[in-house]
Amino acid sequence: MLDPEVVLTADTLKELDRHAVEVFRTRAAAHEESGSLPLENLKEIHARGLLHATVSRENGGLDGSLKGSDPALFLQLLRTICHGDASTGHCFQVHNHAFWLLENLATPDQVERFVRPLASRFSLLATVGSEPDRVDMYKFSTKARRADGGWRVTGVKNFATNAPAADLVIAFAAIDGVDDYFQNHLMLLIEPDMAGVTIEDDWYRPNGMRAARSSVIRLDDVFVPDLHILGQPGDYPRGRWQGRMHLGFAANYLGTSEGLFDWYVDYARARNKGANPLTQLRVGEMRIALDAARALFTQAIAAWGSGDVVAAELASMSAKSAAAHAAFEVVQKVVHGAGATAQFDAHPLGRFVRDLQTHVIHAGHDRTAQILGQAALGEVFDSTLQR
Template identity: 30%
Template sequence: MSFSAAVTPAVDPLSPPGLASTAALVQRAAHLAEGFAQRAAEVDQPGAFPVEAFDCLAAEGFLVAPLRRGLGGCGLGIDAPSTHDLLRLLQHIGRGNLAVGRVYEGHVNALQLIQTFGTAEQLERYGQAARDRHHLFGVWNAEDAEGLSIVPLGSGRYRLQGAKTFCSGAGYVNRPFVNGKLPDGTWQMAIVPMDQVSTQCDRDWWQPMGMRATASYKIDFTGVELGAGDLIGQPGDYLRQPWLTAGVVRFAAVQLGGAAAIFDLTRQYLQSLGRVDHPYQQERLGQMAIALETGQLWLRGAADQIVAYDAQFAGKRERSNPRQAQLLAYANMMRTAVEQICMDTMQLCQRSVGTRGLLPPAPLERVLRDLTLYLRQPAYDAAIAGVGAYVLAQTAPAHDLW
C-alpha cells in the first residue's frame, strides 16, 4: 500500500517542515515520537502494523527525505554531513515506537542502496515512487537454509525461487529488496513490485515476544518474474563495503531510542510513586543517564567517521577509500557499545521498578520486550573480533586510532 501524504497528522498539530533542513526533520521526529509512543500499545499484537504512524511520516516528508535533493529529498543519510541528523532522527523514532523505527530504518537503507548501485533510470523511477506515490521501501535479506534463487529465463527475464524470512512491513512495504543467489553462486540485489506480483505470506511464522507490530512475516516468492530493470547493481554489490557493515550504525541509533524510552518510563514510574529520594534509585538512574549520554557520544563519533570517509556516503561505488577499514571497525564498535548500553539500561530499569512496574498494560513491559528482540542482530561476535583485528594491525597510539 502507499501511505497518504494528505493526511492531517493525528499525532501532531504543527505544520510540516520544509525539506531544506535535516535538522528540522530531527525536531519533527522528536515531537512525533510522543504520539507514536501513545499509540504503540494499539498495534502491539500479531497482524497489526502502525499504519497511522507511517501516514504521518509520509505527510511530514520522512519517506522522501533520504533521496538526494535532485530527486526531491534532502539527502538525509546520503550527504555525509547529514549523518548525525539521520542517527538522531532514527533515535527519536525508535524512542516513540521501536517497530516504527525498525521499518523506517529499512526504508532509509533501501533508498541508500538504490542511490549507490542503481542506474539513472532506476533512481528516477524509484525516487518518483517514494516522492510522488509515497511508497515504502525495505530490505528483506534474511532467509532459511533453502534460501532464495534468481533463475535467468533469457531475454532479460528472471524467476524467483524460494522464500525470505523477517520481512518487516509485509503487506505494507511496496518495494522491498529481495536479494537472491544466481546460478553461479553470486548474490544479486532485486526489487520486487509487490502490487504487481503474487506471493505467499506465512503470517503464522511470526509469533515473536516483541516487535509484533513490524509484521515481519515469511514470504514465498516462488514463481515471481522480474525484468532486468528490477535488478539493482551487479552481482556481489550488496556485500560491498563499507555500505554492508557501516549501515549498522542506523539500527543501533534506533535501539538507543528504545533505551531512552526505558529511561523516561522508569523515571516517570518512580516519580509517580514518590521514590525519587531513595539513594539506590538515584544511583540506578544516575547509571542510566551516564549510559544514555555515552550512547549520544557514539552517535556523534559514528557520524564523524562517515564524514571523514567521504562527503557523500552513497553514490560513489567505484571509488576505493583508505579509511574504509577504520570506518568499518568504528561502526562495529558503535553497534556493540550501544547493545551493551541498552542491556545495562534494561537491567537497571527492571531493578528499579520491580515486578509491579513490569506488568501489562504498563508500557515498560512492551518496550522491554521490543528492545530485547531488536537487539538480537546478526554477527555480534564477528563484529567485536573485527574491531580487535583492526586495532591489532595498527601501530598508532590509542589516542590516534580514530
C-alpha cells in the first residue's frame, strides 16, 4: 500500500495506468454485461493506497482534492483510471467527491463516527441530489420535517452511483415549509440499514456506463438523527460545492477519450494503417483536440490556487465542455477510421463509444456555454450549475 506520507510519484501513476488498461479494460466487458459495480477494480485501487484520494492525510487519505496539498492528485488518478474503464472512474469520482464533502463539513463527532473509520478500510460513499422530474439543481421534492432528536424524511432520489454497495450516502433534501434553498438545503448521512430506506437497482439500464450502478433510493418517513445531518442548512449552495465538481467530469471525459485514442493508434498500427495518409490526418486531428482539452484541464486545476473561486469555476466549466467536445470528435473519427471489424465485442470500441455518449451528456454543455457567455457579457450567472 502507498504510504500516505509519500507524494504520488510518476512511477505510481504509470503503474496504475498499465493496470487500468490491461486489467480494468479487460474486465469491463463482463461488468457491462452483468451490470455489476466494478468492486474488484475499486478494491485494487484501495490496495494501492489510492482510493481515498481526497481525504486529508490526517484522517488517512492523500490530501489530493482541489483544496488539498496536491490539487491535481485526485483528478489525475481519475483520468488515469478512465484510460481503462470509465465506469470504474465514475465510481471512484463519486466516492471521492462524497468523502471530500463529508470530511470538510463534518463535526468532530462525525469525523470519529464516519470519516476516520471509513478512510481506514475499503469503503464506498455516494452523494445524491437528483430526483425524478427535478427541474432545478438546488430544489428538492424530498422533504425533511423536524422531529425530536433529528428529522423525518420522505422522498425519492435517483442516479445514486455506488448505492448498491455504499457504506454511506449523502442525500440532499429540503426543509419542509422553507422556500429559499440557501436556508432549506439539508444534507443527510444515510446508512443503508436505516428503517424506511429502500435501494432499488433494477431501473438502471442505460446505453453506456452500465457498471457505474446508480440506484433509486426511497426514503419513507426515515428518521435521521442529528448526528447524521452534515453541516448547516444551505451549506452546500453557500459553499459553492457544486462548482468544485466540474473538473471531476472533465477528468473522466478526457481520460476515457485518451484511452480510446491510444487503443485506436495501437489498432491502426497492428493493421498496417499507419502509412495511410487519411489515418495520419485523423490521428493528427484527434491529437490536436486532446492536446487542447488537456491544456484547458491543466489550466483549470491551476486556477483553483488563485483564490478567485468564480474564475476557477468558469475555467473548470470551459475545461469540462472542451473535454466533452474532444470526446465526441474522437468517437466520430475512431468509428469511421477503425472500420466494421473493430465494432465486434472482441474489441473495446463499442463500450468506449457507449460510455462516452452516455456520460458526456450528464452535463448540459449548451447551458455551460451560455453561462460562460453570460459571464463574458457582464450578465448575472451561476458558475456552480451543472445544467
